Amino acid sequence: MTSTSSTTSKTHDTSGRTLAWAVLAAAVIEVVAPVVTINGPGSSPGSGSGPELLITPVGWAFSIWGVIYALAIVQAVAALVTRADVPTRLQVDLVVLYLGGALWIALAGLDSSAATAGALLLMLVAAVDAVLTVRHVSLAPHWLSVLTQVSVGLYAGWVTAAFFLNASTASVDAGLVEAADVGWQLVVVVVAVATLMTFIVMTRGNTAFALAGTWAMIGIAVTGRSNGTDEVLVAAVVAAVVLLAVLVAVRRSGGLRRT
Template identity: 60%
Template structure:
């Protein structure tokens, strides 16, 4: 009897459901950590960054952490409900590292050691950027899960990108030759942060929540600049917001054109 070769569906590597549970556990852990660390004072992660920088976002901007944490848990639960096989092993490992790094960062911020905090954020930045690039390159089904995953990972990665430069600036003040009231070097750091935000926005083909988180941080910086009377910071932050928005729009338009039938 003749036989035919029927293509088999691609199989995900074994152990992915275990990773999905680990993602959920890590997501919950990072939410509980601030309650334990800041429970007595009711603080929010990042609001007490040490040095009072000229490029630090205004306090209320850090409320975005509530949205970030909610989306992280919702996405982890959705993956378990829909099926852990819908997402890749690399994506799940990246999120575990990101969320555990977030828990470590919260613990380090309580110690007041800005160098350790910046190191923890470096780990978070690497994991977050890898996660958002992975999400941008992967096809996730069904569509609602893809939208939720892009929203959760994009928002987290965008905010961490901005936060990394803030924490490095604090470490430079605490351990380096710069002063907190010197404007020039902080303008350079802000420019580097904007370059990173724009570059990653383009590379992700314009994931909206990544650009939105970066723009939100810049709005907070612009408000700080206005309050402090540092016109250069305010103007640069406002120009940067436009650049991030334009980069996101251009990247999405280019992606649609590339996907359009010839």
């Protein structure tokens, strides 16, 4: 019995280490993908492949990808160095998420917003599952748990917002809607915010997730101000405030329950 348990434990450890290396490799591939694409340096997932919309965040808002990429690599290295017992489900989610990001970058070179929207949908599914999984994860040392929640939360929050932008550009490219029409784009903002709010509640108030979504709304608000589309400006500002309010409410509710 002892021998069997020992063998099972060693197999689990080996599998975990292999996946940990896979997570790091996938994170690195995603980071270097923009400079090795066939058509030259590419962009980052959700950075607006396709027509510019009234709800496209201002250019500097996409600099958040630098933070996301850095955190992904730091988290992967930390998990390897500390030999943390990261759940297999989370590791698989991260591999799919990071490779999905690299796939998006490759597809962006084809100028097909429908293809990139498909890649972002894959990323969204993996990111959401990861952020919902990480809420139950307690890693040693404690700082690694915090790092993992921040890394996964920031990525998931931004990808959630980015998916709606990319899906919108795909709709414009398909001729379903017009890029200059503000009405349907306001609906997209409402749906995106409702989705972000839902996941903020489901993650029990993952701060990084909420801040990433808020950052996207701030970027949209700046675009609205620059374009003179007051409806977009007001909607995005209200959306940002609502997301922060939901975050505070969820975290306060959780704190009260613990006491």
